[in-house]
Amino acid sequence: MQIVDSRPGCYMLECECARGEQFRxxxxxxxxxxxxCGRTRLTADLVATWVLRARGGMSADAAD
Incomplete structure (x- = not known):
């Protein structure tokens, strides 16, 4: 699971489950x-990965 976008008033996330759709x-x-699918992730981990990716510090798949 990862944060894919920050929009006014919400975040868009994406899970690796079979549906694979973005959700808000x-x-x-x-x-x-x-x-x-009901999978859960700690928000702190998602945000840390998102920030590192934005800075170019790691690939999108490294934290999964």
């Missing part, structure tokens, strides 16, 4: 749950 999170809480 209006608020990032302690954890994020995929509405399709």
């Amino acid at each position: 999170a209006e608020r990032l809480t302690l954890t994020v749950e995929c509405p399709h």
